[in-house]
Amino acid sequence: MPTQNEIDMLRAARAAGITSREEMANFMGQMGHESQGFTRLEESFRYTQGIQQIPVESAMREGAEALEAARLEALQGRPQELARLMYGGRMGNDDVADGYLYRGRGYTQLTGESNYRDAGRALDLDLVGNPALAADRGNSQRIAIWYWQDRVPVADRDDVSRATRAINGGDNGLEDRHNRYDAWHAVLTPEFVADLDAGRVQAGRGVAPAIGRPAMEDDALRRLERGAEVRELVGDLRTLNVRDDRNRAIPDGQIFTERVEQGVRRFQQGHDLPVTGRADPATLEAIERAVQQRPQEPAPAAEGPRAPGPVVPPRQGAAMEALPLNDPGHPNHDTYSFFLDLTRERCTAMGIAPSAKDEVLAAGLTSVAFDRGLVNGVGFARFSADGTQVAMSDTKDPSAEWARTGVGKVGELLQQSIDDSSRIVADVNQALAQQQALAQTQSRAETQEGPVIRGPSMA
Incomplete structure (x- = not known):
């Protein structure tokens, strides 16, 4: 049960017009933090x-x-x-x-x-x-x-x-x-609010944050949660081609990242649902329904010649995808090593002993770098003062107008496995390989000349 301070704050908030369950839970959660x-x-x-x-x-x-x-x-x-x-x-x-x-x-x-x-x-x-x-x-x-x-x-x-x-x-x-928010949303049932308004709620020990609760315990998914349910949600958003705020495909994975949250918001906006960024039961049902109702791709023609098209190479071999970023044989291990050195230097400066988390973070930062287009190397990277973010650029001067930049959020990346980070990098490499192959095919089509046919003059 809430403390007297919390009860007084709730009553004042309701009197001021903060009355929906979701807004009350958010207000009390934010002020409680x-x-x-x-x-x-x-x-x-x-x-x-x-x-x-x-x-x-x-x-x-x-x-x-x-x-x-x-x-x-x-x-x-x-x-x-x-x-x-x-x-x-x-x-x-x-x-x-x-x-x-x-x-x-x-x-x-x-x-x-x-x-x-x-x-x-x-x-x-x-x-x-x-x-x-x-x-x-x-x-x-x-x-x-x-x-x-x-x-x-x-x-x-x-x-x-x-x-x-x-x-x-x-x-x-x-x-x-x-x-x-989760804790307050669970408390603020219609029955509790009726008792609150009637003065029947007695002060208790307080509403503690819901720590360690498994995903989907409340039939919803939200930011920073992880697991098979999140991976299924991400797969459905990718199937529906729902994009993030920068119109990028949402990367595969089992962590509810900021980009997944952005995709959920976009879906909610397009389907007349409350825009919260949380995949609540109504949103999950709407996503499942949209997946089931999506148009099916037509089957390939059974007969007839196929028109020539660009040759797209297969993925760069199982060998590359099988290697995690922390394997010295991975083609992008140098970028990973750069971020690992950066991470360990900060740990040393803070008096923190090296741990396996350093490798997880280095792999996560590598995935951010590749996702933001820093594929030819990182020229600058630095932790924020509070250690919660890492800014990066492909130039030594991140303020240069031609610089590609990115920001890695440490808390989220520590929840992202090395395999998930390696998969994101592999997807970027695959997309680059396809673009390069298409460009080469188009270039050959523009420059290649056909055979010269010689014969008697018609004149």
């Missing part, structure tokens, strides 16, 4: 496991050594310097002390002078002059509702991934947010 289950009203700056925990890329502005020193100072009860590195010169903070003065407060962890000013104006609170007001529980509820309704687009309020980006500009904490 930000406030550690509605228990934290002020940012602690206690990053006990190292600077890789700090989820703010700008914190690295003066280098890892300065950030580590500030982290240790914060653990001793002096967080001002860490707050300056994380928030100084951003979000309206222009004074050296503003980073700490306008630190995260309330259920939303409202941060930055400009956000304090906007919330204060909307709610008639002097949050700039008295920022501690944001940590009052009553004000916290009002700020959370204002932030949700002001910053999260209406179309994204049922969508965990998109609401996450609207709230923090990235995917920070995405898995926990999904887990909290």
Whole structure:
């Protein structure tokens, strides 16, 4: 059962018009993530496991050594310097002390002078002059509702991934947010809501995130889940030629990646379904129905000559596909080795011992590189300050206008097996081989001359 803080927040949200089961679950999950289950009203700056925990890329502005020193100072009860590195010169903070003065407060962890000013104006609170007001529980509820309704687009309020980006500009904490959504969605039955509105819900120990729940336990599939059910979903989307947001085919695999989520959204948009990015029962049924009803390809003609066409070579042999990227004999092992060295260098810098995860991540980053067209080598790659992403480019200067770039999301790639990553690379290689063969065939057709026929003149 929810705690009293959660019950009070739910009632305030419903009074403000947040009433659908999906939006309530998303709102409570998002705010629960930000406030550690509605228990934290002020940012602690206690990053006990190292600077890789700090989820703010700008914190690295003066280098890892300065950030580590500030982290240790914060653990001793002096967080001002860490707050300056994380928030100084951003979000309206222009004074050296503003980073700490306008630190995260309330259920939303409202941060930055400009956000304090906007919330204060909307709610008639002097949050700039008295920022501690944001940590009052009553004000916290009002700020959370204002932030949700002001910053999260209406179309994204049922969508965990998109609401996450609207709230923090990235995917920070995405898995926990999904887990909290799952937990709240299970709680918010029509019967529970009726009891809540009637004042019959008694406070309990709180709604904990649904951790480790197997895929399809709730008859739905969502981001970061994995298994045979996800592979079947991906296969159906590929059969229907559903594409991602960049109009690319969704790669085969058993992990519900961002591109699978994009494909699910596209299918939902085209079939008048709620656009959530989650493959709920209605979406799965619609996909299965579409697969069954798809037009069948006509059988080849039984008789008659076949028109000549381009010769497409077979896949590059079972030998290549049988080799995983971490096998030295794989033709793209050099790219894999580059990312493995990068990964292990970061582990060394963080004081983390090498492990099998390094190879999984290196293979995953290789698959991202090939998927984004970095097939001739990687000239630049770097981890983000929080270690959650790796930016890459095929040039040493990723800002060059001709550069091909990509971003690998570490959390997702660690859930992707080496075999899945190797399969993605093999698919890219196969597509390139087909394109090359087609170009060669067309070139020969344009340049080849037929035999010269000689005979008596007709003149």
